[in-house]
Amino acid sequence: MAAPTPPPGVPDGPRAAPVPPELAQLLRDQLEAVADEVEAEVRRQVPEYARPADGTYGTHLRSGVVQALTLFVDHIADPHGQGAAITATYYELGRGEAMEGRALDALQSALRVGGLHAWRLMGRTAEELGLDSSVVSALGELAFQTVHEVAEAAAAGYAEARLRSTDELERRRRRLLDLLLGEGPVAPEAVRDLAHGARWSVPGRVAVVALAATPEQREADRPLAAAGALVDMDSRPPRMLVPDPDGSGRFGGRAFTLALRGRPAAIGPTVPLDEAARSLRWATRALGLMGRGILPRDGVVRCADHLSTLLLHGDEPMLAQLQSRVLAPLEAVAEAPRGRLAETLLAWLLSGSNVPDVAARLHVHPQTVRYRLRQLEKLFGDALHDPGTRLDLILALRAQALRDDESTAWPKSPLRGPTDASRGSGGRRTSS
Numbered sequence: 001m002a003a004p005t006p007p008p009g010v011p012d013g014p015r016a017a018p019v020p021p022e023l024a025q026l027l028r029d030q031l032e033a034v035a036d037e038v039e040a041e042v043r044r045q046v047p048e049y050a051r052p053a054d055g056t057y058g059t060h061l062r063s064g065v066v067q068a069l070t071l072f073v074d075h076i077a078d079p080h081g082q083g084a085a086i087t088a089t090y091y092e093l094g095r096g097e098a099m100e101g102r103a104l105d106a107l108q109s110a111l112r113v114g115g116l117h118a119w120r121l122m123g124r125t126a127e128e129l130g131l132d133s134s135v136v137s138a139l140g141e142l143a144f145q146t147v148h149e150v151a152e153a154a155a156a157g158y159a160e161a162r163l164r165s166t167d168e169l170e171r172r173r174r175r176l177l178d179l180l181l182g183e184g185p186v187a188p189e190a191v192r193d194l195a196h197g198a199r200w201s202v203p204g205r206v207a208v209v210a211l212a213a214t215p216e217q218r219e220a221d222r223p224l225a226a227a228g229a230l231v232d233m234d235s236r237p238p239r240m241l242v243p244d245p246d247g248s249g250r251f252g253g254r255a256f257t258l259a260l261r262g263r264p265a266a267i268g269p270t271v272p273l274d275e276a277a278r279s280l281r282w283a284t285r286a287l288g289l290m291g292r293g294i295l296p297r298d299g300v301v302r303c304a305d306h307l308s309t310l311l312l313h314g315d316e317p318m319l320a321q322l323q324s325r326v327l328a329p330l331e332a333v334a335e336a337p338r339g340r341l342a343e344t345l346l347a348w349l350l351s352g353s354n355v356p357d358v359a360a361r362l363h364v365h366p367q368t369v370r371y372r373l374r375q376l377e378k379l380f381g382d383a384l385h386d387p388g389t390r391l392d393l394i395l396a397l398r399a400q401a402l403r404d405d406e407s408t409a410w411p412k413s414p415l416r417g418p419t420d421a422s423r424g425s426g427g428r429r430t431s432s
Contacts, residue, residue, distance in 0.1 A: 019076050019135055019138045019139060019142065020131075020135070021076065021077055023076055023126070023129075023131075023135075024073050024074075024076040024077035025077075026125070026129075027072075027073050027076065027122055027125065028073050028077075030122075030125065031066070031069050031070065031073065032066075034069060034118060034121050034122065035062070035065045035066050035069055037117065037121060038065050038069070038114045038117050038118050038121070039061055039062055039065050039114075041113060041114065041117040042061060042065070042110045042113050042114050042117075043061070045109075045113045046106055046109045046110050046113060048102075048106035048109075048110075049061050049106065049110060061110065063089070064089075064090070064093060064107075064110070064111075064114075064150075065114055067086045067089050067090070067150070068086070068090075068111070068114065068115070068118070068146060068147070068150050069118060070086060071086040071087070071146050071149065071150065072118065072122075072142060072143060072146040074086075075142050075145070075146060076142065086150070087149055087150060087153040088153070090150040090151075090153040090154045090157070091153045091154065091156055091157035092157060093107060093154050093157065094107065094153065094154035094155060094156065094157030094158035094159075094161070095157040095158065095160065095161040096157075096161075097154075097158055097161075098157075098158045098159075098161035098162045099161050104154065104155060104158045107154055108151060108154070108155075111147055111150060111151050111154070112147065115143055115144075115146065115147035116143075118143060119139065119140055119143035122139060122143070123136055123139055123140065126139055169198060169199060172194065172197045172198040173198045173200060173230050174230075174232060175194060175198075176191070176194040176195060176198045176200060176230060177230040177231075177232055177239075177241055178232075179191065179194060180206075180230070180241060180273065180276045180277070181208070181239070181241070181276055181277050181280050182277065183277055185274075186273075186274045186276075188274075191273070200228070200230070201228065201243070202273065203243035203244045203273060204244070204272065204273065205243075205244060205245070205246070205270050205271065205272055205273065206241055206242060206243055206244075206245065206270070206271065206272075206273050206276050206279065207241075207242050207245035207267055207268050207269065207270045207271070207279050207283075208239055208240070208241050208242070208267075208268040208276055208279040208280040208283050209239065209240040209241075209242060209265050209266070209267050209268070209283060210237045210238075210239055210265065210266045210268070210280065210283035210284045210286070210287040211233075211237055211238040211239065211240065211260070211263050211264075211265045211287075212237065212263055212264040212265065212287065212290075212291075213236060213237055213238060214263070228242075228243050229241060229242045229243070237284060237287055239280060239283075241276060245267075245270050246270055260300065264287075264290060264297065264298055264299060264300070264301075265287070265300050265301070266283045266284075266286035266287040266290060266295075266300075266301045266302075266303065267283060267300060267301070267302045267303060267304075268280060268281075268282040268283030268286075268303050269282055269303050269304055270304075282303045282310060283303060285310055285313070285314070286301055286303050286306065286310060287301075289306075289309065289310070289313060294309065294313065294402045294403060295309060308398070309402060312395060312398065312399045312402070313399070319395075319396075319399055322392060322395060322396050323396040323399065323400065325392075326389065326392045326393050326396050327342075327393075327396050327397070327400075329379040329380050330342060330379065332379065333375075333379070337375075340372065341372055341375060341376060341379075342397055342400065343362065343401070344358065344362065344369060344372040344373070344376070345376055345393065345397060346393075346394070346397040346398065346401060347361045347362055348369075348373065348376075349390055349393060349394050349397070350394065355369050355370060355373070
């Protein structure tokens with residue numbers, strides 16, 4: 001490993017220091033004794049190292065102190081030496097801290113405390129030998145340079161391990177998400193094993209959010225919502241599995257919408273963990289209906305608020321067959337009045353055959369409603385009073401009203417509400 005580049009203000013290696021090379025052997029003879037004092041000082045000032053000497057931290061501390069002092073003395077003996085083996089040791093020490101999940105602060109503190117104390121001890125030796133102040137100053141510069149080199153090596157190792165750890169954790173979470181959202185049965189043991197490796201707490205219930213795709217995948221577009229969520233932004237559509245979605249207001253209104261950074265999304269139903277694939281299917285279906293305008297195009301749509309719409313569009317070829325069969329009598333009517341008759345029929349069916357209520361819904365005179373109903377009686381006959389046919393008509397007309405396709409033959413019905421739950425409310429705007 002190459003020696004790190006010194007920062008501004010640090011002498012460019014020991015070549016600038018007029019230190020007698022023979023001093024190196026003298027200091028090397030004192031190295032173990034100095035290491036004892038430096039180790040004791042680090043234990044005293046850095047709480048993380050104030051542990052039994054036979055532990056892992058004690059082993060690392062002793063090795064690190066000896067290695068740093070050796071590098072310092074080697075710089076005196078060979079001003080052109082790079083100390084690659086020793087800095088590589090500190091690189092591995094930094095990696096070890098990251099792999100153990102610890103911060104780098106303790107190791108960096110130990111380097112600062114140890115370096116300062118070592119300089120004091122060795123500087124005192126230089127003074128006792130009667131070396132002039134320029135040599136003492138040069139030793140100080142060497143101490144600073146040595147601490148910088150090993151600290152930079154430790155930081156590089158720490159950063160590399162953290163990057164690898166983050167990438168590996170992301171891969172494990174992706175595999176876990178793929179397992180949970182796969183179509184096959186999910187073995188609890190496999191989930192537990194993968195969740196342990198992915199550092200993910202296994203919840204009892206989950207919901208899957210399907211996100212609208214964007215032309216470019218940018219980190220700035222990644223959703224912020226729901227701590228503990230498993231996210232796959234590379235799938236189509238992008239998806240997010242949220243643990244315990246009904247707790248702590250996870251999907252509570254504006255906060256969740258803002259966390260998605262303006263990206264339209266559909267939230268699948270809350271289900272047991274082993275049924276996560278079902279929540280994804282519903283969310284994906286809802287997202288598709290959002291894209292077609294059948295459900296609101298923008299914001300966040302909860303499947304739980306649009307169950308009948310999702311049911312109606314669960315099998316669209318079959319829905320088309322139903323519409324073709326039960327609405328066939330309307331094909332005998334010209335296009336313009338056909339739409340008015342269709343909306344009147346749906347309003348009449350939904351209002352329990354109450355003419356004044358239909359008139360209020362459509363903002364027309366009750367006599368207009370009666371006129372249209374007489375036309376409908378001629379077209380449909382006794383079928384209008386058959387419970388099974390009435391249900392089929394409601395489903396077919398409701399689906400037609402929800403369509404937001406300009407190519408359809410009928411105008412979009414004003415009976416379409418913002419959610420299925422509010423479908424029966426009045427006051428909807430309509431044409432006369």
